[in-house]
Amino acid sequence: MKQPSQIFESVLLKQTTMKKFLFIDTWNGECMSNSTASIEVLNNDAHAKDRALEMALSFNNNKQGLVQHIADAPEGFRLQYTSHGIPEDAGAVHMLDFDEATVGVIVIPNVNHYEVVTTQKRWDEVQEYVKQNSENYELGEDIFGSLHEAMENEYDWILIPVADLFKKTEEQMEFVEGDGVEFETWQHKTTKELFKVPIEINRNFAAAEKI
16 A cells, blocks of 8 residues: 555656647638647647647548648648648648747748747847837737738748646636635636636526525
């Protein structure tokens, strides 16, 4: 029977072997502005590839025959898919190890590609380029998360800063405290950032019982 210290060491080892993976979803058809990127913490490469396939199938309405493995390292793992067999409407799920030097990601949906930016100089240059050249940008607006068409080399860009890459889903967060009425405080398991989460209360009057 394992002693408490051995159990702790086993748990610690499991935690330290978890890896951060960067997933980039690109789509060049209608609604390409929905293309995005996120970081997930998973057990290993095999788990991450399974997750990439799950994402590709989900985006492709679970039509397995239309999902194709395109590339592996050094470009990263890539699955390409088409919508209902229409060749001109295609997307890809790119999966690669997360580089801790990452400052942000440029999602390039019109060519199903991306750029991982690892220097602040390049990230600043990209933001300034968008401010000077994007018809979709107005002074004072947030440039992140929206589609900027015909940027460098006629590429369409969606800029995502590193802080926004960490998914804020319930499985990535842990409860801290709350009043049970309006708001709760949750902490992101990876970044340790705290978030104020509004509570929604749904009343089911159809199931109301007389008392």
